[in-house]
Amino acid sequence: MTNLEALIKKCVSQSHIKQFHAHLVATGKFQFCSSRTKLIELCALASDKDVVIARAMLGQTRWPVTNDWNAVIRGLANSPEPTEAITLYCTMKRKLHRPDALTCSFVLKACARGLASIEGMQIHSQCARYGFLGDMLLRTTLLDVYAKAGVLDYAQRLFDEMPVRDVAMWNALIIGQAQGGEPNEAISLFRRMRSEEMRTRLKPNEVTVIGALSACSQLGAFTEGEKVFEFIRSENLDLNIQVSNVVIDMFAKCGRVERAYEVFSKMRCQKSLVSWNTMIMAFAMHGCAIKALELFGKMDEEDIFPDEVSYLSVLCACNHAGLVEDGVRLFNTMAKKGVKPNIKHYGSVVDLLGRAGRLHEALEIISSMHTDPDIVLWQTMLGASKTYGNIEMAEIASGKLKEMGSKACGDFVLLSNIYAARERWDDVGRVREAMKSKDVRKIPGFSYIDVGGIMHKFVNGDYNHPSWEEIYRKLDEIRFKIREYGYVAETNFVLHDIGEEDKENALCHHSEKLAVAFGLISTPEGTSIQVIKNLRICGDCHAMIKLIAKIYNREIIVRDRSRFHKFKDGECSCRDYW
DNA sequence: CTAGGGTTAG
Numbered sequence: 151m152t153n154l155e156a157l158i159k160k161c162v163s164q165s166h167i168k169q170f171h172a173h174l175v176a177t178g179k180f181q182f183c184s185s186r187t188k189l190i191e192l193c194a195l196a197s198d199k200d201v202v203i204a205r206a207m208l209g210q211t212r213w214p215v216t217n218d219w220n221a222v223i224r225g226l227a228n229s230p231e232p233t234e235a236i237t238l239y240c241t242m243k244r245k246l247h248r249p250d251a252l253t254c255s256f257v258l259k260a261c262a263r264g265l266a267s268i269e270g271m272q273i274h275s276q277c278a279r280y281g282f283l284g285d286m287l288l289r290t291t292l293l294d295v296y297a298k299a300g301v302l303d304y305a306q307r308l309f310d311e312m313p314v315r316d317v318a319m320w321n322a323l324i325i326g327q328a329q330g331g332e333p334n335e336a337i338s339l340f341r342r343m344r345s346e347e348m349r350t351r352l353k354p355n356e357v358t359v360i361g362a363l364s365a366c367s368q369l370g371a372f373t374e375g376e377k378v379f380e381f382i383r384s385e386n387l388d389l390n391i392q393v394s395n396v397v398i399d400m401f402a403k404c405g406r407v408e409r410a411y412e413v414f415s416k417m418r419c420q421k422s423l424v425s426w427n428t429m430i431m432a433f434a435m436h437g438c439a440i441k442a443l444e445l446f447g448k449m450d451e452e453d454i455f456p457d458e459v460s461y462l463s464v465l466c467a468c469n470h471a472g473l474v475e476d477g478v479r480l481f482n483t484m485a486k487k488g489v490k491p492n493i494k495h496y497g498s499v500v501d502l503l504g505r506a507g508r509l510h511e512a513l514e515i516i517s518s519m520h521t522d523p524d525i526v527l528w529q530t531m532l533g534a535s536k537t538y539g540n541i542e543m544a545e546i547a548s549g550k551l552k553e554m555g556s557k558a559c560g561d562f563v564l565l566s567n568i569y570a571a572r573e574r575w576d577d578v579g580r581v582r583e584a585m586k587s588k589d590v591r592k593i594p595g596f597s598y599i600d601v602g603g604i605m606h607k608f609v610n611g612d613y614n615h616p617s618w619e620e621i622y623r624k625l626d627e628i629r630f631k632i633r634e635y636g637y638v639a640e641t642n643f644v645l646h647d648i649g650e651e652d653k654e655n656a657l658c659h660h661s662e663k664l665a666v667a668f669g670l671i672s673t674p675e676g677t678s679i680q681v682i683k684n685l686r687i688c689g690d691c692h693a694m695i696k697l698i699a700k701i702y703n704r705e706i707i708v709r710d711r712s713r714f715h716k717f718k719d720g721e722c723s724c725r726d727y728w
Numbered sequence: 729c730t731a732g733g734g735t736t737a738g
Contacts (some may be wrong), residue, residue, distance in 0.1 A: 224731080255731045262732095290732040297733095321733040360734050395735045428736045462737055469738085497738035526738065712738070
């Protein structure tokens with residue numbers, strides 16, 4: 151028996167599956183031989199190609215046992231097409247074969263990987279009927295299904311209902327919250343895990359800190375991120391590739407590129423492609439294009455082949471520093487290096503050309519694409535058209551956006567502002583009307599600032615902060631000083647995500663301005679003020695904050711979706727064309 | 729040892 155199993159193992163490892171399979175069939179052993187199950191099992195887990203063979207073998211089996219089904223479902227769940235596992239599970243049930251707890255675990259994993267929350271719910275209720283829900287591992291997978299699909303309240307409920315929890319359960323929820331747009335929740339859950347450490351006897355492990363750190367990255371929560379890093383060191387957690395990578399990303403997104411590079415260069419384990427990409431992106435975000443390009447060149451020396459993310463990162467670097475020629479060159483060479491440009495690369499290069507005012511070339515690039523342009527690409531074009539006041543181009547872009555059914559308020563606002571700049575008030579009114587009649591999606595803009603280790607959140611036009619009175623007083627002061635210094639900053643305000651009626655107060659309403667004002671109040675002179683914003687910073691805010699930095703002689707750093715804007719002495723670190 | 733949790737992106 152063990153000899154036979156060893157033989158099967160050898161066959162699978164040497165890709166002699168077909169021959170062995172043929173041998174079993176020829177000798178008539180396939181339908182009866184218990185080693186068939188072993189063969190299917192090993193085959194299903196060997197590689198993505200072999201799963202197909204395993205599935206075919208299952209199809210030829212006259213009386214499959216549960217383990218035959220389980221092996222193939224498990225293999226498919228781990229394959230690039232996890233939803234196939236769900237299909238097979240349905241086949242199994244149709245053939246009236248009763249699944250066991252293992253089957254359900256595997257198919258739930260497939261739901262988690264395939265973000266299939268509806269199917270997950272159905273299997274959830276089936277598990278309840280079969281009485282499988284007492285199974286800790288199955289419950290964790292179920293929790294992960296909901297967490298990954300963003301149904302966080304269900305995930306939370308499963309978590310709360312558990313009388314006893316293990317580390318993986320905490321991890322599944324923390325990571326789910328971190329990835330599901332609730333980074334604050336993730337951090338507080340991590341804190342709770344640590345405070346209950348004595349009672350539960352559970353310590354955060356490498357996986358937990360990955361979740362916590364990725365939440366810190368999103369929030370730009372440097373104080374908290376550094377605490378987690380300290381925890382890693384004090385607990386002697388393994389700084390493996392994945393942990394190191396997420397630490398690099400955290401430092402970078404919290405505004406400490408030097409610290410990120412320090413971790414990158416001192417990594418004890420072998421750097422992975424992700425490490426390189428993360429670091430290049432870190433330099434790109436901080437406007438250090440030369441360093442990003444250098445690092446990109448160094449990959450070659452270390453025999454690491456750049457992938458699509460590497461190219462995107464380095465394109466981003468060129469973009470943020472205004473290195474138009476370098477960017478275009480890189481974009482043109484990537485296909486030759488065997489990396490197929492995807493929609494994000496096109497987006498980057500269109501943005502690059504658009505910001506340089508080369509709108510026609512940008513449009514040419516779009517029409518040369520082999521994939522269909524998406525909404526973001528036309529939004530980029532619209533943004534560039536606004537920057538250069540090109541109405542013809544703006545109409546092309548907004549026409550496409552209309553066709554594609556974009557409901558983002560920013561698109562309408564941008565177009566109306568382009569008309570407003572040319573004083574075409576009829577067109578402005580028309581766009582504003584269209585905005586009212588449709589169900590336009592308002593994307594809330596919000597900003598964070600880390601003061602004393604607490605992340606203070608501001609939304610546009612926010613009066614909810616405990617110190618709002620002081621903040622608005624500060625904003626009045628800023629306004630006054632701007633006039634006093636003779637700067638013209640209050641003209642042509644873009645009314646992102648706020649109504650017409652707020653036009654008068656537009657100056658005070660952007661969330662990042664509120665956060666900056668709070669920073670001025672609550673942090674000592676000589677320190678830098680760092681704000682994180684969820685949307686792209688607009689031209690007016692950019693100009694405004696540049697002025698504030700100059701007037702108050704402070705360093706102000708604003709991170710928007712993809713980059714850091716460092717304002718100092720009336721200058722900005724990154725090249726923009728507003 | 730065998731089923732669950734893991735990083736980069738316009």
